[in-house]
Amino acid sequence: MSTEPVDYETVDERVLVVGAGAAGARTAIELVDRGVDPEDVLVIGKRSHGDAHTTWARGGINGALGTLDPEDDWTIHAADTLNEGGHINDPGKVETVTRRMPGLLRELDEWGMDFSRTDDGDIAQRYFGAQSFRRTAFAGDYTGEALLDTLVEQAQARSIPYRENVIVSRLVADGGRVLGAVGTDLDTGEFVVFDADVVVLAAGGYTGLYGRHSSRDDENTGDGPALAYQAGAALADMEFVQFHPTGMVGDRYGDDWDGRLVTEAVRGEGGRLFNSEGERFMEHYSPDQMELDARDVVARAIAQEIDEGRGTENGGVYLDISHRDRGFIRERLPRMYERFADLGVDMAEEPVEVSPTAHYGMGGVVVDDDGETDVDGLYAVGETMAGVHGANRLGGNSLAETIAYGAVAGEAIAERLPDRGGDSDVLHDRSRVHLRDLQALSDADGDEAPEALLDELRALLWERTGILRDDDGLAAGLERLERLRSRAADLAVGDRTSRSYEFALDLGFGLRVADAVLRGARERTESRGAHYRTDHPDVDPEWQRNVHYRRDSVGTPRLTTTPVEEPSEPVQAALDAEHELDYHQLE
Numbered sequence: 287m288s289t290e291p292v293d294y295e296t297v298d299e300r301v302l303v304v305g306a307g308a309a310g311a312r313t314a315i316e317l318v319d320r321g322v323d324p325e326d327v328l329v330i331g332k333r334s335h336g337d338a339h340t341t342w343a344r345g346g347i348n349g350a351l352g353t354l355d356p357e358d359d360w361t362i363h364a365a366d367t368l369n370e371g372g373h374i375n376d377p378g379k380v381e382t383v384t385r386r387m388p389g390l391l392r393e394l395d396e397w398g399m400d401f402s403r404t405d406d407g408d409i410a411q412r413y414f415g416a417q418s419f420r421r422t423a424f425a426g427d428y429t430g431e432a433l434l435d436t437l438v439e440q441a442q443a444r445s446i447p448y449r450e451n452v453i454v455s456r457l458v459a460d461g462g463r464v465l466g467a468v469g470t471d472l473d474t475g476e477f478v479v480f481d482a483d484v485v486v487l488a489a490g491g492y493t494g495l496y497g498r499h500s501s502r503d504d505e506n507t508g509d510g511p512a513l514a515y516q517a518g519a520a521l522a523d524m525e526f527v528q529f530h531p532t533g534m535v536g537d538r539y540g541d542d543w544d545g546r547l548v549t550e551a552v553r554g555e556g557g558r559l560f561n562s563e564g565e566r567f568m569e570h571y572s573p574d575q576m577e578l579d580a581r582d583v584v585a586r587a588i589a590q591e592i593d594e595g596r597g598t599e600n601g602g603v604y605l606d607i608s609h610r611d612r613g614f615i616r617e618r619l620p621r622m623y624e625r626f627a628d629l630g631v632d633m634a635e636e637p638v639e640v641s642p643t644a645h646y647g648m649g650g651v652v653v654d655d656d657g658e659t660d661v662d663g664l665y666a667v668g669e670t671m672a673g674v675h676g677a678n679r680l681g682g683n684s685l686a687e688t689i690a691y692g693a694v695a696g697e698a699i700a701e702r703l704p705d706r707g708g709d710s711d712v713l714h715d716r717s718r719v720h721l722r723d724l725q726a727l728s729d730a731d732g733d734e735a736p737e738a739l740l741d742e743l744r745a746l747l748w749e750r751t752g753i754l755r756d757d758d759g760l761a762a763g764l765e766r767l768e769r770l771r772s773r774a775a776d777l778a779v780g781d782r783t784s785r786s787y788e789f790a791l792d793l794g795f796g797l798r799v800a801d802a803v804l805r806g807a808r809e810r811t812e813s814r815g816a817h818y819r820t821d822h823p824d825v826d827p828e829w830q831r832n833v834h835y836r837r838d839s840v841g842t843p844r845l846t847t848t849p850v851e852e853p854s855e856p857v858q859a860a861l862d863a864e865h866e867l868d869y870h871q872l873e
């Protein structure tokens with residue numbers, strides 16, 4: 287490898303926010319509202335401004351406003367979240383999110399977010415799966431877009447600087463504290479070293495690493511967890527991957543649409559599932575909660591119907607909302623209606639075909655109650671962090687987490703910022719080592735195409751850590767991962783503005799995250815929430831623990847487990863009250 291000096295740009299700021307989705311934007315807004323000078327903050331994203339995965343969120347954002355069901359309150363929201371999460375969520379974080387959300391939704395309303403309204407003008411709320419009351423606030427079925435538009439506008443009003451199209455490939459830490467980050471400008475190919483006292487990872491999730499997934503293809507590649515792991519922080523719950531029951535079926539709508547989400551709002555607004563024999567099969571799996579039972583329950587039910595030969599000829603089941611008026615469907619589900627109309631399907635007249643798709647990684651970076659990792663000055667928020675969702679996530683809770691933890695982390699960082707500061711010389715020495723690796727990567731002319739290896743990795747995760755898992759499959763998956771890893775040492779990569787360069791970096795993140803998912807899934811010898819082991823099909827009370835995955839002193843990943851804490855008294859009381867949605871009252 288060359289020892290020539292590598293050119294790079296240095297950018298100084300006190301707080302670097304890596305990620306410009308809802309979580310990153312909300313963090314930056316809070317920092318400035320708590321007195322941090324906007325010039326001391328920089329938000330970066332690997333896409334253009336306002337374009338983050340958040341824009342794809344559809345059905346809604348949770349908060350116990352009680353506009354339609356006044357009996358609802360934050361403790362019941364917390365209880366529903368813990369029940370859905372198989373009681374391995376961090377109860378403190380669940381409480382933080384659920385307690386803060388009503389106020390934060392009102393704030394978004396004041397900021398002009400385009401919420402759908404009740405007849406008397408309040409924020410409307412709809413049912414989402416496994417929630418006892420209507421608490422999902424929404425903007426039609428484009429909630430993420432409306433949310434991010436609002437936050438970007440607020441960030442711009444505060445003059446918060448933003449830099450687009452930069453990919454961070456390494457965090458630099460020394461002596462247990464973060465010093466900054468190293469990135470590449472994807473427009474110019476220039477290297478950039480960010481000198482920062484605090485780094486916030488708001489870089490999204492990891493389900494884009496699955497063969498069939500609902501994410502944008504070049505997003506959710508596990509960058510956040512992989513960067514944090516490499517910097518010395520712990521990951522948790524990586525084995526818990528949510529398979530959304532209703533992804534579009536490629537054989538019916540074309541490969542480009544395979545796995546794309548049909549929002550849960552279709553079921554929330556009354557959509558019913560049928561098999562090819564015309565049976566409303568959820569009656570057999572969940573006679574009370576029916577289509578609105580937890581996502582893992584509905585996803586496994588659909589998978590079983592298909593496996594047992596009662597699926598459609600295209601490999602799905604039917605989702606039907608045609609019993610609702612056309613006007614209602616167009617108002618409540620405008621994007622879905624239009625999408626299917628473009629594909630020649632009239633949702634007001636006929637069902638659509640769906641099957642499960644990888645949708646959300648519940649695992650992520652371990653943080654404390656303020657969103658800080660145990661690497662000093664390194665924070666993680668939004669989908670990158672672990673703890674809120676446990677073994678399974680309630681629909682509408684991840685947008686809630688982005689907003690709530692953005693606010694929490696922003697507040698904590700602003701309070702501690704005056705005492706922070708790092709060593710720039712160490713930052714630059716370490717950065718140069720990584721930059722030489724990046725230089726070598728972009729010059730690599732081996733035999734393997736990064737994109738093809740990424741596809742193989744996606745196939746591996748889908749096959750070995752999909753809806754059903756077992757020890758043999760997981761062990762075989764780990765072996766296959768090792769072979770992929772050695773092939774990834776022989777890449778052919780284009781220049782630093784090429785797609786192949788970005789794919790090569792994504793592959794590095796993905797190999798790390800895949801290892802954490804496979805090992806976590808193998809370690810957890812029980813079934814809970816979204817993690818279903820056919821060789822251990824029951825919940826094991828001994829496993830009310832979180833699996834942590836962390837680099838040891840010689841750079842090898844190590845797994846440990848930690849017990850879960852008890853919920854607070856008010857939340858325990860809500861759990862004891864056993865609230866539950868009775869689906870049939872909706873019909």
Ligand SMILES: Cc1cc2nc3c(=O)[nH]c(=O)nc-3n(C[C@H](O)[C@H](O)[C@H](O)COP(=O)(O)OP(=O)(O)OC[C@H]3O[C@@H](n4cnc5c(N)ncnc54)[C@H](O)[C@@H]3O)c2cc1C
Pocket residue numbers: 304305306307308309310330331332333337338339340341342343344345346347348429430452453454455488489490491500501502505506509510547645646667668669670681682683684685686688
């Ligand atoms: C189809 C779909 C529908 C959904 N619908 C809902 C819903 O209705 N309700 C709900 O609550 N949740 C929903 N979710 C989940 C929700 O959208 C996400 O969890 C949430 O938007 C994540 O926001 P975030 O800010 O944490 O990350 P993201 O919005 O994913 O933003 C990540 C940011 O990090 C940047 N980034 C990533 N890696 C790097 C890197 N290496 N260097 C620099 N920048 C980087 C990206 O460019 C981006 O700016 C849905 C998810 C999908 C896939």
